[in-house]
Amino acid sequence: MGGVSGLQDPPRDGEGDRGAKHRGGGGTSRSLRRPEVYDARKARREMSLPEVLLWQRLKGSPLGISFRKQHPIGAYRADFYCASAKLVIEVDGISHDMGNRPGRDALRTERLGNEGYSVIRILASDVLRDPDAAADSLIAFASNPPPPSLRDGPPPRERGGS
Template identity: 55%
Template sequence: MASSHPPRHGEGDRARRGGGGSRRSLRPETATARKLRRQMSLPEVLLWQRLRGAQAGVKVRRQHPIGPYVADFYIVSARLVIEVDGQSHDVPQRAAFDAMRDQFLKENGYRVLHIRAQEILDGIEQVIEAIVAFADAPLHHQPAAGGPPPRAGEEG
């Protein structure tokens, strides 16, 4: 039996039907990233356990879509993509794909750091230190003290 009172906030006809509107479709890269988060390799899981929640001093995203690609890890503040390379990256077809992805990322202002999966398994502490150092390195080199003066228009 229908109520004579108007619906309260959030109780309209849509609430009885299970919500409203059509489901938003995901970009293919987003769907791939979500799938990859559930299927991370052991080295990726170990690295994520040490990087998540800014434990290493940098905020890291895992399986982050960038353009048509999905980065294993991404540090926004440094525009740094971290790729964990296992044995499958030694296959010529995979190496060609990696080179294409790296070129796209570099052309779009990202830095790319490749880490061998075995390095993570052998010594994760050194890997974490290397990632943090690379992330902290400036994107552009500053002129050395006592070096040549800046060219016209480059004074800061």
């Protein structure tokens, strides 16, 4: 059964590749236990129509610029993210105008800005009206982002002094 000298028998039909579990793939067990990764994967399957329209134009690295959808960044999840430009893109629907959402969005933008990210908020209605123009403007920004010193966020603190 166990083969000669501790060797395993080859897998039978339908058993698959026994060694696959040792080579990885499909995420690590650690990443599967992180709730932000699970939430991001779920959000990728449940994107809104404006997000889908925008993603159809951003995927595939237009002009060599790579975008990610529903990307976790600390306690937040960006609708879209461009790592090379450290750019967070948020598609804001009508719900972003209701209740405490404007304040929460402003705080989120400030916190991400303090960590060196540029944040662009684009209205869902603008994406629905002209998804190509919306994507083109985001690609143009990502291809020539402002230097970190000019990104959103408060000015640096002065050192020393009284």
